[in-house]
Amino acid sequence: MGMVVQRFDVFLVNLDPTVGHEIKKTRPCLIISPDEMNQYISTVIIAPMTTKGRSYPTRVSCYFQGKSGQIILDQMRTVDKSRLVRRLGRISELEQTAVLAVLAELFAE
Numbered sequence: 001m002g003m004v005v006q007r008f009d010v011f012l013v014n015l016d017p018t019v020g021h022e023i024k025k026t027r028p029c030l031i032i033s034p035d036e037m038n039q040y041i042s043t044v045i046i047a048p049m050t051t052k053g054r055s056y057p058t059r060v061s062c063y064f065q066g067k068s069g070q071i072i073l074d075q076m077r078t079v080d081k082s083r084l085v086r087r088l089g090r091i092s093e094l095e096q097t098a099v100l101a102v103l104a105e106l107f108a109e
Helices: 035-040 093-106
Strands: 009-014 026-031 043-050 059-064 067-072 077-080 084-090
16 A cells, blocks of 8 residues: 555655756655545645745745745646655645635636
8 A cells, every 4th residue: 555645745755857947856845636636646746845935926835844934836746656755744724725725826717
């Protein structure tokens, strides 16, 4: 049985190799794909997290493992589950609501 992956979990993810301005290296990433996808498909949709960078409307402020940072929704991507190194935890319900609001805005017409 594979690892259990749920929406709003934070995993350490190996993002390399990357191209151009894609965010690089192994770093915490938020799982944003729905649980139905996470359960049955071998890929997940993730959004990288960082403790650096500027604020943008497409980024959600968060506090995770004692550090302030951002969830970078403008860099979300689909990755194979083999890139997931280990589960680090989960973001708060308030941060979950903020992520969903920004995602809705990103895909609104």
